[in-house]
Amino acid sequence: MRLRPRVRHLFTAAGLLGLLATGLAGTMNAEASVPPAPSGWTQVFADDFNGPAGSGVNTADWRYTTGTSYPGGPAGFGTGEIETMTSSTANVALDGSGNLKITPVRDGAGNWTSGRIETNRSDFQPPAGGKLRIESRLQMPNVTGAAAKGYWPAFWALGEPFRGNWWNWPGIGEIDIMENVQGLNNVWATLHCGTSPGGPCNETTGIGGQRACTPACQSGFHTYAVEWDRSTSPQQLRWYLDGVQFHTVNSDQVDATTWNNATDHGFFVILNVAMGGGFPGAFGGGPDGGTVSGVPMVVDYVSVWQSGGGSTPTPTPTPTPTTPPGNRDAYGPIQAESFNAQSGTATETCSEGGQDIGWLANGDWAQYKGVNFGSTPARQFLARVASGAGGGVSGLVEVRLDSRSNAPIGSFAVGDTGGWQNWRTVPANISAVTGTHDVYLTFTSGQPADFVNVNWFDFGH
Structure with a gap:
């Protein structure tokens, strides 16, 4: 623990x-x-x-x-x-x-x-x-x-x-x-x-x-x-x-x-x-x-x-995937709150509309199943992030494929952006990726405090 x-x-x-x-x-x-x-x-x-x-x-x-x-x-x-x-x-x-x-x-x-x-x-x-x-x-x-x-x-x-x-x-x-x-x-x-x-x-x-x-x-x-x-x-x-x-x-x-x-x-x-x-x-x-x-x-x-109660479940709004696993397009925005699994995250209303995931700190993660990169290698990762962390608190937003224990294929550092709803799009280079994979966003920091929110992310060639 x-x-x-x-x-x-x-x-x-x-x-x-x-x-x-x-x-x-x-x-x-x-x-x-x-x-x-x-x-x-x-x-x-x-x-x-x-x-x-x-x-x-x-x-x-x-x-x-x-x-x-x-x-x-x-x-x-x-x-x-x-x-x-x-x-x-x-x-x-x-x-x-x-x-x-x-x-x-x-x-x-x-x-x-x-x-x-x-x-x-x-x-x-x-x-x-x-x-x-x-x-x-x-x-x-x-x-x-x-x-x-x-x-x-x-x-x-x-x-x-x-x-x-x-x-x-x-x-x-x-x-x-x-x-x-x-x-x-x-x-x-x-x-x-x-x-x-x-x-x-x-x-x-x-x-x-x-x-x-x-x-x-x-x-x-x-x-x-x-x-x-x-x-x-x-x-x-x-x-x-x-x-x-x-x-x-x-x-x-x-x-x-x-x-x-x-x-x-x-x-x-x-x-x-x-x-x-x-x-x-x-x-x-x-x-x-x-x-x-x-x-x-x-x-x-x-x-x-x-x-x-009853034999037919009544759907209610939940932070479950909006896209069926296996049908996520790597090159269109993937909403951060559409995770399939997570640890340590929470969802909140986003100033840009919809929701974001927040309270992200060292050791937290979110999984997105079935992201299709196609046959032309993706070499770039972009994420829409915000941070109100002060006092020099910062950390890494990392991308891993298929297992949280696999090495990151890319990452970028983020610190205070001027507020937890003050959004920036940050790019990072990644190792070439093709095919369909489960994508993990993992969050790493040397401090225990929250350091980032994520609204959406996608990939580029």
């Missing part, structure tokens, strides 16, 4: 409407209730955690997962985390103001306890031809720096077949809606599937995206959501932070068997704060003697909605 803080947030009109419609703004108080179902959606589960201070969760809706593993399952819940989960109100309790607090606590001997709750229901999935949205408004543990070492809060969902088996991960599917480690200002969103290690879903990393919060994830409440869309072809999972989409996984990014094994069933929802384990280990480890005890994840609500 990689750390790449997001430092820029441009809200589209749709994103702002999402903020207003779902009550996501950081200025809202911590006692906000579950928002009403948006038009066309039906609420199928909700908990706003109202109740007396110091009381536990409603066990009609939730179950406590206790100990250091599922019965007979892998130790440390399979992640290497070191806390013991309990049902004690010292670890899991309502605060009397409409919130749930999940609090990791270290005792005098240095041992950690914390909390993990799961919905009793494990049947959350979209109706055929419909959509499902799982959402929570929460504040990550408000601790950063050395004091946060080992903290690993999460809001996520596991496939129903995991219950009672405990050894069939990741094939049964895991949807991480919000993960955070070490008090970093970053949210990770991931689909886990296939086999581990490696496999079609790159386990144990999974197919992931990430984004920073504004204001910081730890300093206030934010809304985290995933939509699972069966009304599109291919199916999609879309992740949102405060109403702004920042990560997408299409079903055709993996083989049909892998996708069906991961999604052809219901899911249950989980809230927990782990301590230590593999994910924090990738960013310095912990907890250690400098880690602060007793800082809770505060959850305002959890809600699940569904929409649509």
Whole structure:
């Protein structure tokens, strides 16, 4: 897993409407209730955690997962985390103001306890031809720096077949809606599937995206959501932070068997704060003697909605290809948002019309299948780019063919163009290309910050 803080947030009109419609703004108080179902959606589960201070969760809706593993399952819940989960109100309790607090606590001997709750229901999935949205408004543990070492809060969902088996991960599917480690200002969103290690879903990393919060994830409440869309072809999972989409996984990014094994069933929802384990280990480890005890994840609500259904999917606007794979003309503009697969990108309204892909930084990429170069070699690449990156931040826009691991056939450097919507067409020479190929745009930088947007690209002789 990689750390790449997001430092820029441009809200589209749709994103702002999402903020207003779902009550996501950081200025809202911590006692906000579950928002009403948006038009066309039906609420199928909700908990706003109202109740007396110091009381536990409603066990009609939730179950406590206790100990250091599922019965007979892998130790440390399979992640290497070191806390013991309990049902004690010292670890899991309502605060009397409409919130749930999940609090990791270290005792005098240095041992950690914390909390993990799961919905009793494990049947959350979209109706055929419909959509499902799982959402929570929460504040990550408000601790950063050395004091946060080992903290690993999460809001996520596991496939129903995991219950009672405990050894069939990741094939049964895991949807991480919000993960955070070490008090970093970053949210990770991931689909886990296939086999581990490696496999079609790159386990144990999974197919992931990430984004920073504004204001910081730890300093206030934010809304985290995933939509699972069966009304599109291919199916999609879309992740949102405060109403702004920042990560997408299409079903055709993996083989049909892998996708069906991961999604052809219901899911249950989980809230927990782990301590230590593999994910924090990738960013310095912990907890250690400098880690602060007793800082809770505060959850305002959890809600699940569904929409649509029926035997005939109803197409909705999505950032899926506008040209069928194999029919892309290398010599006409290829819209950047028409990718077939991507990692780390987000789409936004473009000042020149349509959409662009943005928030591009080191390690991000987008794939465009079936680009036809013909029999006369292409030797030039052009892209319409913009950048508002300051402070000397710059990077390379690279072109690769057929695999992201192949060497680039060409690239150009880009820095600040005067604004994230101040567009320039930049040319680059490439190695001679003929025939039909899958084209990858990859983005490389020595800094972790966003450095470029892309509107479109094409090739020339």
